[in-house]
Amino acid sequence: MNLRIQPFAIALGLSLGAVPSSEAADFGGRFRELTLRASPGELYSLLYEVPKGGDLHNHSDGANRSEWIYAVCTDPALCGGETFYTRARFTSPADAVDPTQLFRTIRRKAYEGLPASDKPEYVELSALSADERRRWADSLRLSGAGDGRTEFFAHLWPRIDGITTCLPAATELLVESMKAFGAEHVGYLETQFSVEGMLGNDGAPVPTEQAVAFVRARLAQPDAVATGVTVRFQENVVRSEPDAESEVARAYAFVAAHRDLWVGLNLVGIEDEGHGYPSRFLSTFRSLRARYPTLALSIHAGEMDGPDHHVRDTLLLGATRIGHGVNLIQDPDTLLLLQQGGRVLVEVNLISNRLLGYAPDLSRHPFPEYLRTGVPVCLNTDDRGMWDSNMTDEYYTAVTLFHLSWAEIVELGRASLAHSFAQPEVRAALLARYSGQLSAFEARFGAGTTEDALRALATVRPVTYTYARRTWGLEFR
Numbered sequence: 001m002n003l004r005i006q007p008f009a010i011a012l013g014l015s016l017g018a019v020p021s022s023e024a025a026d027f028g029g030r031f032r033e034l035t036l037r038a039s040p041g042e043l044y045s046l047l048y049e050v051p052k053g054g055d056l057h058n059h060s061d062g063a064n065r066s067e068w069i070y071a072v073c074t075d076p077a078l079c080g081g082e083t084f085y086t087r088a089r090f091t092s093p094a095d096a097v098d099p100t101q102l103f104r105t106i107r108r109k110a111y112e113g114l115p116a117s118d119k120p121e122y123v124e125l126s127a128l129s130a131d132e133r134r135r136w137a138d139s140l141r142l143s144g145a146g147d148g149r150t151e152f153f154a155h156l157w158p159r160i161d162g163i164t165t166c167l168p169a170a171t172e173l174l175v176e177s178m179k180a181f182g183a184e185h186v187g188y189l190e191t192q193f194s195v196e197g198m199l200g201n202d203g204a205p206v207p208t209e210q211a212v213a214f215v216r217a218r219l220a221q222p223d224a225v226a227t228g229v230t231v232r233f234q235e236n237v238v239r240s241e242p243d244a245e246s247e248v249a250r251a252y253a254f255v256a257a258h259r260d261l262w263v264g265l266n267l268v269g270i271e272d273e274g275h276g277y278p279s280r281f282l283s284t285f286r287s288l289r290a291r292y293p294t295l296a297l298s299i300h301a302g303e304m305d306g307p308d309h310h311v312r313d314t315l316l317l318g319a320t321r322i323g324h325g326v327n328l329i330q331d332p333d334t335l336l337l338l339q340q341g342g343r344v345l346v347e348v349n350l351i352s353n354r355l356l357g358y359a360p361d362l363s364r365h366p367f368p369e370y371l372r373t374g375v376p377v378c379l380n381t382d383d384r385g386m387w388d389s390n391m392t393d394e395y396y397t398a399v400t401l402f403h404l405s406w407a408e409i410v411e412l413g414r415a416s417l418a419h420s421f422a423q424p425e426v427r428a429a430l431l432a433r434y435s436g437q438l439s440a441f442e443a444r445f446g447a448g449t450t451e452d453a454l455r456a457l458a459t460v461r462p463v464t465y466t467y468a469r470r471t472w473g474l475e476f477r
């Protein structure tokens with residue numbers, strides 16, 4: 001590692017030596033001592049190694065890093081023999097170009113259908129120059145500057161629209177995600193992943209059952225199994241669409257028919273846009289519940305700037321998990337409900353909330369208030385590919401800002417698994433495995449002296465991305 005700048009405690013203004021050595025007898029004391037004495041790089045390494053339970057809030061398309069997308073989409077063996085083109089060169093002045101068009105990437109069939117005048121603006125993905133390739137990669141993630149929300153919702157997604165319909169690429173990228181999560185000790189991934197709407201290279205729809213079988217077969221391959229990451233999926237529906245109610249019914253039927261892999265349903269899309277408010281879907285969910293056995297709902301709510309009752313209204317839809325819940329803190333009645341109930345978990349996404357401007361100053365994020373007043377919470381990565389971050393970044397953010405204790409870290413992981421929508425026997429196995437991983441972690445870093453544990457961290461090689469480099473100057477080689 002290249003960081004041994006200063007002990008983390010000094011950066012925090014905490015005093016060293018505040019922990020009596022007798023406290024190190026239990027791991028909570030050792031963990032506190034380690035966080036006080038570790039350099040930022042050592043602390044990151046420690047958190048990289050921490051068993052982290054599950055990521056419950058993850059959009060499979062937004063989770064893909066640009067570099068993964070490039071590698072998969074330029075290798076015919078990985079993307080089903082598809083060829084991708086991206087709009088890299090414009091014949092009109094740059095100030096007349098719609099920003100969503102820059103680096104919009106499309107499949108061969110769409111490319112062939114372009115007017116002859118447009119084709120010269122597109123470049124085969126594998127033929128991008130080094131500079132174009134770098135700019136293409138950067139165009140698929142937020143830099144942290146400017147209006148993140150507009151950039152994210154209006155610009156980034158249209159650029160990858162043409163990629164997300166390619167089933168082999170989407171499935172291959174899912175396995176890339178599993179590999180990365182496995183490396184940082186995330187044991188369960190419940191990602192929003194749909195196979196409906198997939199198109200073959202000839203532009204024809206891929207039959208749904210054929211697509212399901214393809215995914216199932218890929219997940220059974222040795223490299224996917226070796227990640228140690230258990231995967232389950234949620235279907236999602238863009239809440240603001242005019243036909244969102246019928247889409248909810250379609251998605252509900254799909255999940256009900258594929259319950260071994262698909263375990264829940266979500267509503268997604270920008271919440272403060274006005275058309276996708278939760279109560280719009282109340283009668284839809286009620287009529288679906290009259291027709292199908294229980295189906296778990298995790299729904300985005302409270303990803304808002306100002307106060308409203310969206311979280312309350314979303315609970316009324318039947319959701320047992322709330323995605324984000326940032327403005328729950330501004331709705332005292334509903335907050336009280338969640339503090340007392342323990343049944344509903346809030347999926348917290350710190351880096352997402354920062355970059356999209358819902359919590360620009362993360363030190364004022366309501367996460368610690370939820371965590372420490374009895375609201376079940378866990379940490380998640382949301383669209384990590386677009387933030388170019390990982391789960392360790394979420395933990396590092398939480399530990400450095402809110403001084404999480406070891407017990408709190410353990411509780412985050414446990415809550416993520418206990419509130420997962422995986423089948424009960426799968427959930428029980430995940431919790432048992434998590435306990436075993438915790439014991440091994442505590443034995444590894446609890447043995448010997450604190451100096452021994454710090455020395456052991458030198459052998460850890462965390463994989464970090466541009467978010468960690470840009471935000472904390474953390475990079476490991």
Ligand SMILES: [Zn+2]
Pocket residue numbers: 057058059300323382383
């Ligand atoms: Zn989300």
